[in-house]
Every structure is written in structure tokens, then in C-alpha cells.
Amino acid sequence: MSDPQPVYLSDYQPPAYRVTHTELTFDLDPAATRVKARLLIERHPEADANAPLVLNGEHLKLISLAIDATPLDAAAYELDDEVLRIAQVPERFVLESEVEIAPRENTALEGLYQSNGMYCTQCEAEGFRRITFYPDRPDVMATFKVTVIGDQQQEPILLANGNPIERGELESGRHFVTWEDPHPKPCYLFALVAGNLHSVEDHFTTMSGRDVTLQIWVEKENLDKTKHAMASLKRAMEWDEKAYGREYDLDLFMIVAVNDFNMGAMENKGLNIFNSAAVLTHPQTATDAAFQNVEGIVAHEYFHNWSGNRVTCRDWFQLSLKEGFTVFRDQCFSADTNSAPVKRIQDVSFFRTAQFAEDAGPTAHPIRPDHFIEITNFYTLTIYEKGAEVVRMLRNLVGGESFRRGSDLYFERFDGQAVTIEDFVGCMAEASGEDFSQFMHWYSQAGTPDIDAHGEYDYVQGEYHLTLRQRTPATPGQPDKLPLHIPVRMGLVGTKSGQDLTLTLNGEKLGKDAVIHLRDDEQTFIFTDVAEAPVPSLLREFSAPVKLHYPYSREDLAFLLTHDSDGFNRWDAGQRLALLALDDLIAAHRNGVEKVMDSRVVDAFRALLGGPMSDKAVLAEMLTLPSEAYIAEQQPIVDVDAIHAAREFVRQSLAVALRDEFLAIYEANVAEEPYAPTPEQIAQRSLKNVALSYLMSIEDEQGLALCEAQFAADHNMTDVRQALTLLVHSDRDDLASPALKAFGEKWAHDPLVMDQWFTVQVSRPQPDVLERVKYLMQHPAFSLKNPNRVRALVGAFAQNRVNFHRLDGQGYQLLADVVIELNRLNPEIAARLITPLTRWQRFDETRQALMRSELERIKQQPLSSNVYEVVEKALA
Ligand code: ARG
Numbered sequence: 001m002s003d004p005q006p007v008y009l010s011d012y013q014p015p016a017y018r019v020t021h022t023e024l025t026f027d028l029d030p031a032a033t034r035v036k037a038r039l040l041i042e043r044h045p046e047a048d049a050n051a052p053l054v055l056n057g058e059h060l061k062l063i064s065l066a067i068d069a070t071p072l073d074a075a076a077y078e079l080d081d082e083v084l085r086i087a088q089v090p091e092r093f094v095l096e097s098e099v100e101i102a103p104r105e106n107t108a109l110e111g112l113y114q115s116n117g118m119y120c121t122q123c124e125a126e127g128f129r130r131i132t133f134y135p136d137r138p139d140v141m142a143t144f145k146v147t148v149i150g151d152q153q154q155e156p157i158l159l160a161n162g163n164p165i166e167r168g169e170l171e172s173g174r175h176f177v178t179w180e181d182p183h184p185k186p187c188y189l190f191a192l193v194a195g196n197l198h199s200v201e202d203h204f205t206t207m208s209g210r211d212v213t214l215q216i217w218v219e220k221e222n223l224d225k226t227k228h229a230m231a232s233l234k235r236a237m238e239w240d241e242k243a244y245g246r247e248y249d250l251d252l253f254m255i256v257a258v259n260d261f262n263m264g265a266m267e268n269k270g271l272n273i274f275n276s277a278a279v280l281t282h283p284q285t286a287t288d289a290a291f292q293n294v295e296g297i298v299a300h301e302y303f304h305n306w307s308g309n310r311v312t313c314r315d316w317f318q319l320s321l322k323e324g325f326t327v328f329r330d331q332c333f334s335a336d337t338n339s340a341p342v343k344r345i346q347d348v349s350f351f352r353t354a355q356f357a358e359d360a361g362p363t364a365h366p367i368r369p370d371h372f373i374e375i376t377n378f379y380t381l382t383i384y385e386k387g388a389e390v391v392r393m394l395r396n397l398v399g400g401e402s403f404r405r406g407s408d409l410y411f412e413r414f415d416g417q418a419v420t421i422e423d424f425v426g427c428m429a430e431a432s433g434e435d436f437s438q439f440m441h442w443y444s445q446a447g448t449p450d451i452d453a454h455g456e457y458d459y460v461q462g463e464y465h466l467t468l469r470q471r472t473p474a475t476p477g478q479p480d481k482l483p484l485h486i487p488v489r490m491g492l493v494g495t496k497s498g499q500d501l502t503l504t505l506n507g508e509k510l511g512k513d514a515v516i517h518l519r520d521d522e523q524t525f526i527f528t529d530v531a532e533a534p535v536p537s538l539l540r541e542f543s544a545p546v547k548l549h550y551p552y553s554r555e556d557l558a559f560l561l562t563h564d565s566d567g568f569n570r571w572d573a574g575q576r577l578a579l580l581a582l583d584d585l586i587a588a589h590r591n592g593v594e595k596v597m598d599s600r601v602v603d604a605f606r607a608l609l610g611g612p613m614s615d616k617a618v619l620a621e622m623l624t625l626p627s628e629a630y631i632a633e634q635q636p637i638v639d640v641d642a643i644h645a646a647r648e649f650v651r652q653s654l655a656v657a658l659r660d661e662f663l664a665i666y667e668a669n670v671a672e673e674p675y676a677p678t679p680e681q682i683a684q685r686s687l688k689n690v691a692l693s694y695l696m697s698i699e700d701e702q703g704l705a706l707c708e709a710q711f712a713a714d715h716n717m718t719d720v721r722q723a724l725t726l727l728v729h730s731d732r733d734d735l736a737s738p739a740l741k742a743f744g745e746k747w748a749h750d751p752l753v754m755d756q757w758f759t760v761q762v763s764r765p766q767p768d769v770l771e772r773v774k775y776l777m778q779h780p781a782f783s784l785k786n787p788n789r790v791r792a793l794v795g796a797f798a799q800n801r802v803n804f805h806r807l808d809g810q811g812y813q814l815l816a817d818v819v820i821e822l823n824r825l826n827p828e829i830a831a832r833l834i835t836p837l838t839r840w841q842r843f844d845e846t847r848q849a850l851m852r853s854e855l856e857r858i859k860q861q862p863l864s865s866n867v868y869e870v871v872e873k874a875l876a
């Protein structure tokens, strides 16, 4: 077999034939579902009259094929594993086909598959070709009419996109429902669901007064877990009307929860299909973070109805057109519904850890890649999150009003079309009069720009000189980079007054908080009329996805931590201060020198704990140390053990020095009111639980008692899970074991809670974890076929820095074993699971060799194109 070959953006050709209308009939059967397709096809006016009709099709058994009711004989077409080619077709015709597929055997979870006996689909990006022969590309848009035939007992509920128009009984206990979707759509938005489902129903009145029926379909035992998703959906519908003027366009909107799902959720027209983890919540089973995640994903998928469905992507290279924009939209929605500063802190802190690592590794790619082998490998943090950061920069560059005019223009002009990133940015340019030609490099250049900043205050002239130098490192295939247009939001904080000083640049007064534009490799900005020596506050609110280096002293950082008017940068100053202290401790650990805690960090934390408690959610973030993964990002060579030891040392030193303060915080934030996922309650719980984690880091007697009591009180999953985690991650196995056992028995019937049970155990720092992972993989609640289980157990283990990176290489070996097995079952999940191994360059030589040899071992196997592409890049 030859190696899989990439496709290139530069090879894009418009389709020679388009499908204007699609009719499908599914006769469901687990082993042999029959799919009949009736496609109205037209040749593109500019296409060659001899152009063959090329349809995608994989894992399909062809039963029959006809054009305009005349069956085709075998000489009329060519068929291989991927493509059906018909050499001669009329200008306009009806193509009828019948194929057979086996949903029960489909463990890849792409196309039509079964999950817990229920039929469901996942077609994005290229899953529809596993359902029927079709031009499986997003720039072919058709109206759909779909008939689903199933067993009345097994599949009482039969769903597809749009509105139900007909239903009836058939012989031998079967029945059917016909659905019609009037909005032309690409086939990746097709969906079908059939099974024994139950729904909760609600209604929404749109801004023009139309009534929309909202349904969430779940298995019966989950009916009590849909309230939050429904409330989130209604808030999202209202928000999109207010923020973007976008109204829903069908009479029915459905969400379905399925147990086996590769990703979070999917925006199929009118029939969103969700991973059950992304929709089900209950105070007893889901944490605050899970509640917020559900709210964000429900909104994200709903927002796709416009940014993705009404206006879609011309080709998959444009994926960030819909994903970057939609992530930006859901981030703004969540910021508006919860604490905006905390949302930004959490998003950025995740971004700087995970996306920066991706951008620095062998799979780095631009927001708009120019080639790929397997598109499912490109549902990445770069396409989604960096794409959202770039849209955020655009919004900040043009301002809120022009951005809205630009988005109105985009939705109006391109409604019903499949378009490109240029079309989107072009609307923003048109609405604002700005020139984005340099800005477009953000879409084509991979890698995180480094900005070296340097400032000097001239007492005599009253001037502040700020020099910024940008450099984007080489990434695979892109040795040289052009300078980017980087908006740097900033202030100068006076060291005497503690206030933001007025910024005067080139004689122009910019106010106290302004955006300066870095466009060249190096620029010096001279601020005049600066009355006192300032500390610069740079990249406020993370105004661009870059690494900003400024030689801040610890005194500068302690000053910004209390005085910066930008909440985000106050938090960041605290993180930078902790990182400086951690650097010293990592060095001390490596050199075998005694560790000494930096008193400035202790003082800064004491000041935080003694300060105003106005925003508890932000305070909880400020009290949280940078994660081991983020600390690792800052190190030239990652020493997992030194990082772990240094971070534990800081935690424990803070806990010893500030024990009474943490205890007081804990006690002041215990609440007895019934659980609600409100910003106020969430803030209180986070603060309380941060305090508890410090107390538990020193196994403080009182802390232990509080932790046990919190577990036993069983008030809500946020508190229970935190207590369980702290017990299991402590050295008190005498307390942890009974708690784990009780939890595991209580929740044995609930897979989403068992996932948390797996994760808590395999993320503990103690060295018995590898054995535990192996043991738990045999647990009846575990299955390699379920992506959530794999992520909760194997994926979480690979995030356990000290244990995954064991020096004997057994952590790597275990992961590679799982990848090899999953490669056969579910290539998409297998490819994703390799990620931690692809980061081998970041480690010491011993670990590099161990990681590489596991990658080599994977490479020896017969591989799916998904795994092949990742391993190939990782070893290149
Ligand atoms: N469009 C979906 C979302 O972001 C994700 C689709 C994922 N598809 C895939 N093959 N992984 O909302």
C-alpha cells in the first residue's frame, strides 16, 4: 500500500457538478442498513461537457445505480475504495443509487453508527461518504428530504434535519418518518438519529415573534439532566439576536445526547448531536466547570447555525472561518453570562499552555493550513482557539460597531454560500475602511511570535521609550516569517501615583489605555509628557496571541499585581512573579541545593488574601499557581520532576505561611444554599476549594477534617470531586481508599461520573499510577471503544507529567500500545492520543530517545491515514 498523500489548498477547483436536491431513504438495520439516494444533479455552466461525475464513497456496498431511471451497467463507471467515477453524464439528471452499510460495525464513529443501540451520525468533515455516494465537499449545497424507516419497538423515535412532514406505519412492525430541510446545506451538516429516546421540550419566541419548539433528546434515565442545557440554549438564542441580529430559521431545534462521540458536539442543521458529556448536567453529577462547559458548547453549536451553516466553508482549509469565528462568539457569550475577567483568564491560561505547545511542535500549522492528509487531524487548538484570537484582534482593531457592521455584511452577502476567510476579512475591511493585507499573515504563518520588549524612562525629558521587537520562529515547512501586524494594548502605571498615566505618542493623546501597533521587526515608541517613572503594563487582556518578554523585576511584578488597572494583567503579573520564583526553585532542585521560598511571593499572596474580596472568582484564579504544563512551557528543557518538586514546594510554603488565612477563607465561603451554577456560587466554591487545596498540600489536620467532611456532606459534585481529588492526591491512602471505593460504588451506573473517578485516580502524583491505569483498563466501566472513557483514563494519564514521563519509558509504552489498538478501532481518537509523544523535542535526551522509539514502533504498524500523518510529522 502506498503512503497516504496530502491535498493542497492551491489545487482547489470548483465542483463540475452540483447537487441541487437530495432525497435519502434509510431502512435501518444494525448489520445491513439500506440507503437509497435520489440526487438532482446539474453540470456547472462553466464545466467541460465531458467532465466525469466523481462521487466519494467509502465502506459502501453498491447495490444499484441508475441515471434518469436507466440502470448503469458496470462498464459505465469505475469504482475503487474511495471514489465512484461515471465517465459520461447528461447536463442535468437524476442519479439514483442504493448502498448497504453496517452501523453496528462502525467503531470509527464517522458516518452512521450505533451508540448504546441508538443510531446516530457524524458527518463533519468527511463522514457522509460512509453513508452514500456523494460529492462530499462543503461547496456542494442541496435541500434534503430524508425518510427514516425503523422498528417501532427498537426505534420509536426517528429524527433528521428540518421539519417532519409525514409519518406512518409499515408492515412487520416497522414505521417511518419523513423530514424536510428547506435550507440548502452541504452534506457534512446532514444528521439522522433513531432509537428509544425521550425528550424535554420548551419554546423560544424569536425577535420577529416566531415560535420555535426546542427539544433535548436523551435516554430515559437522563431526563433530569437537561435543564441547564435547555436554559443555556435559550440564553444563546437571545444573545445571538442581540449581539449579532441573528434569528433562528426553522420551527424546530433539537439536541440529542449520545454516549459515543469523537468530539464535543456537532452543529447539524436543526439537529445538533452532542457528546453526552457536553450536554448532561446535574448538581450531583457534574462540576461547575462541566456546567460552564455545557453552556459554552450548547451556545457554540447554536451559533454555528449562522457562522457555519447559513454561511459555510468553501473547502476544509477554511475550517477556521467557521470555527475561529464561532469560538470567538461563544467566548463572548460566556463572558457576558458569567464573570468576564475569569473567562478571559481561563481561556488565555489554557491557550498559552496548550496552543503554544502545539505551535512550537512538529504538528504546528497555520490557522489556514495549505495542505493536509487527514482533515480530522486539523480540528486543533490552532484552528479553533488561535482562530478565535485572530477574530478577537480584528474586532479590537475595527471596534465593536464596525465589527457588527462587518458581520451583518458577511451574513447578508454570503447567505447560502460556501466562502473563504478572505470573504470574511474583506467584509471587516469594507465596514471599517481598514487595510488588513499585513494582518492576513496571521492566517498563513504558523508559530507563536515572540515579542521582546524593552523600556527606558528618561527623567530629564519626561519620556518613556518602549522598544518592541517581533520574531516568529521557524515551523515545519516555514523557515522564514514575515513581520505581523500585532496590536499591543497597554498602559503605563506611574510608580509614585500607582495610576495609569496619560499616553502621549507623537504628540497625540491616546488616553490612559491604548493600543499601539507593531508592524515592523522592531519599533520604538516614544511616549512624551510622562511625569513619573512608570512600569509598563503590556498586552492587556492578552491583546494578541504572542509570547511577550519584558525584563520585569519582582518588585515591578508585585507592583503591577496590586496597581494594574487591567484585571487580566494583574493576574498575569502574579503568574509571572510565581514563575520567577519557580525558576529559582527548579534550578535549586536540579543542583541539589536547598530550596528557599521567595518571601516576595508570600507577601504578594498575603496581600491578596488580606485585600478586598470583591471578585472572588478572580481572586481564586490569582491564588492558583501556574500549572506544571505551563511552567514546562517556559523551560528550555522540560525537567518534569524538578517542576513538580518546585511547584509543590511553593504550594506548601504558601500553605505553611498563610495557613490561618486559608482556613478563614474556607470557613467564610462554605454555603448551605441549594446548588445553582450562578457566577456568585461558582466564585465562592472556587475560592473555598483553592483554600482547601493549600491546606491539604501540607496535610494540615484541620484541613484534612474539612476535606473529609466536604466529601461526606455530598452537597454537590464540585465540592465532592475536589475533596476526593485532594484525598486521592495526598499521601493519606487510609482516607483516600474508602472515599474512592464509596464513590465508585455509588456511581457505577453513571458513565460520566465514572469518567471523573478514572481521571482523579490516574492524575495523582504517586508512583503507583501506571499500575493503576493498567488495572483500571480492565474495569467493567472502561471501554476502548468509547472516546470519553479513553480520554478520562488514558488521556488523563498522559497529562500526568511525573508519571507519564517515567524514566523507564513505561508510560510512553502504555500510550503507544493503546494508540496501536485504537488505530484499528477509531483512527481519529488514536491520532489525537499521540499528541503528548509528539512533543519529544522538549525533553532530555533519555526521554527523547524513549519517546521516539515508541513513535517508531507505532510507525511499523499498518496505519490509518490519521495516525500516519501525525507520526510522520512527529518523526520528520
Ligand atoms: N463542527 C464541530 C464543532 O466544532 C466539530 C466537528 C468535529 N468533527 C470531527 N470529525 N472531529 O462544533
Ligand code: ZN
Pocket (backbone or CB within 6 Å): 300, 304, 322, 323, 326
Ligand atoms: Zn464548532
